[in-house]
Amino acid sequence: MQNFMDENFLLKNETAVRLYHDYAKQMPIIDYHCHLSPKEIYENKTFKNITEAWLYGDHYKWRLMRANGVQEEFITGSANDYDKFMAWAKTVPMTIGNPLYNWTHLELQRFFGIYDLLDEESAPEIWEKVNAQLNSEGFGARDFITKSNVKVVCTTDDPVDSLEYHLKLKEDSSFAVKVLPSFRPDKGLEINRDTFLPWVEKLQEVSGVSIHSYDDYLTALESRIMFFHSVGCLVSDHAIDQMLYADTTKEEAAVIFSEALKGNKVSLEDEKKFKTYTFKFLGKHYAELGWAMQLHINALRNTNSKMFKVLGPDTGWDSINDENIAKPLAKLLDLIEQESGLPKTIIYSLNPNDNNIIAAMIGNFQGGGVPGKIQFGTAWWFNDNKAGMIEQMKSLSNMGLFSRFIGMLTDSRSFLSYTRHEYFRRIVCALIAEWVENGEVPNNIEFLGKIVQGISYQNANEYFGFEL
Numbered sequence: 287m288q289n290f291m292d293e294n295f296l297l298k299n300e301t302a303v304r305l306y307h308d309y310a311k312q313m314p315i316i317d318y319h320c321h322l323s324p325k326e327i328y329e330n331k332t333f334k335n336i337t338e339a340w341l342y343g344d345h346y347k348w349r350l351m352r353a354n355g356v357q358e359e360f361i362t363g364s365a366n367d368y369d370k371f372m373a374w375a376k377t378v379p380m381t382i383g384n385p386l387y388n389w390t391h392l393e394l395q396r397f398f399g400i401y402d403l404l405d406e407e408s409a410p411e412i413w414e415k416v417n418a419q420l421n422s423e424g425f426g427a428r429d430f431i432t433k434s435n436v437k438v439v440c441t442t443d444d445p446v447d448s449l450e451y452h453l454k455l456k457e458d459s460s461f462a463v464k465v466l467p468s469f470r471p472d473k474g475l476e477i478n479r480d481t482f483l484p485w486v487e488k489l490q491e492v493s494g495v496s497i498h499s500y501d502d503y504l505t506a507l508e509s510r511i512m513f514f515h516s517v518g519c520l521v522s523d524h525a526i527d528q529m530l531y532a533d534t535t536k537e538e539a540a541v542i543f544s545e546a547l548k549g550n551k552v553s554l555e556d557e558k559k560f561k562t563y564t565f566k567f568l569g570k571h572y573a574e575l576g577w578a579m580q581l582h583i584n585a586l587r588n589t590n591s592k593m594f595k596v597l598g599p600d601t602g603w604d605s606i607n608d609e610n611i612a613k614p615l616a617k618l619l620d621l622i623e624q625e626s627g628l629p630k631t632i633i634y635s636l637n638p639n640d641n642n643i644i645a646a647m648i649g650n651f652q653g654g655g656v657p658g659k660i661q662f663g664t665a666w667w668f669n670d671n672k673a674g675m676i677e678q679m680k681s682l683s684n685m686g687l688f689s690r691f692i693g694m695l696t697d698s699r700s701f702l703s704y705t706r707h708e709y710f711r712r713i714v715c716a717l718i719a720e721w722v723e724n725g726e727v728p729n730n731i732e733f734l735g736k737i738v739q740g741i742s743y744q745n746a747n748e749y750f751g752f753e754l
């Protein structure tokens with residue numbers, strides 16, 4: 287029986303052990319999609335206690351605490367930080383089988399040198415030990431990033447954002463890590479949401495373009511793309527909760543936009559047309575600038591209306607959508623490919639039933655001399671666990687090139703989440719080692735080690751052009 291989370295955690299045979307310890311472990315991290323605050327990075331935010339670092343924004347933990355019967359007061363409510371930590375500590379033993387059980391202990395091990403199991407009994411001492419470290423030198427936001435050997439962080443940013451802190455970080459030679467914005471124009475595409483018109487107002491203000499027409503709108507969007515590019519942006523990101531497509535023309539999209547500008551809701555068919563044409567426009571500009579375009583498809587967000595009113599988005603009330611994606615996705619990719627050529631594109635679906643659809647789809651649009659140009663994105667959110675990662679990687683390897691996979695990201699709001707890359711790398715090494723043990727893959731450790739280092743780091747460096 288294997289010891290609990292020792293140095294060979296998840297590594298079931300000698301090949302896996304060698305691949306992880308001799309090849310994967312030392313590779314730097316490129317976190318090309320996360321929700322960290324550039325302000326907190328710039329200010330090297332410190333954390334008064336482990337509750338602030340762990341529980342203030344992590345809806346993954348919040349969901350498990352709720353499932354464990356913890357009252358909301360001890361999750362996002364008015365309880366004090368110690369009581370919230372105790373509520374999480376009581377929940378942790380109940381999370382066995384969930385990745386948070388392992389992530390929690392990995393974070394205690396890697397950042398605080400604590401190898402005890404976290405539970406109600408050990409919590410008081412762990413609270414003291416961790417907080418003593420958090421309140422000492424070297425435990426700020428920047429320190430967690432540099433200690434994790436992170437070379438690039440791509441945050442998620444609204445096109446109307448000033449990028450004030452990215453600009454400040456760019457000028458700060460004391461911090462060698464690249465902190466780059468990602469262009470996430472969701473509010474500018476969701477034409478029927480109440481956020482649309484206020485966002486257009488803000489776009490008008492920050493771009494200096496008076497927006498009276500769809501042409502003006504596209505001009506303003508382009509100006510923000512160029513601004514983001516000037517700050518170092520190389521990635522865009524789109525939450526496509528429902529994959530939509532409709533044949534359309536710029537003239538049709540312009541009429542639809544004008545209707546929305548008057549404050550009118552548009553039909554679903556017109557929403558499809560507006561989104562299709564605007565995506566075509568965006569994809570063209572992404573391709574021209576060498577950006578990668580991320581599509582995060584099939585999330586079912588804010589399902590609990592009562593709690594959405596209280597807590598807002600990204601607070602643990604989302605789940606997996608089951609909208610069909612194949613045809614509208616293929617049509618959109620084909621439209622952009624025909625018109626301007628697709629940008630580098632990374633496709634994620636929150637529904638693992640879409641794994642084979644995406645793994646097959648990406649093969650339809652590879653080319654341009656770019657290895658892995660169209661990527662099947664790593665197991666996302668509810669799939670960010672051992673089974674979900676293995677299933678995604680098996681689909682990819684069954685139909686595409688696993689060796690060209692750009693690998694893991696944290697997608698997190700916590701500075702302690704970089705151990706997710708270790709968790710992922712261990713799973714990659716175990717999967718390849720299983721193929722070796724089965725005689726499916728030659729036991730050439732140098733060759734396999736090179737592939738592991740590609741998936742862990744080098745592929746992403748080359749793919750995004752970070753030039754590290």
Ligand SMILES: O=C(O)[C@@H](O)[C@H](O)[C@H](O)C(=O)CO
Pocket residue numbers: 321525582600667697698699
């Ligand atoms: O980018 C998204 O829309 C999701 O990743 C969302 O931010 C979600 O709250 C999340 O962080 C899942 O890991």
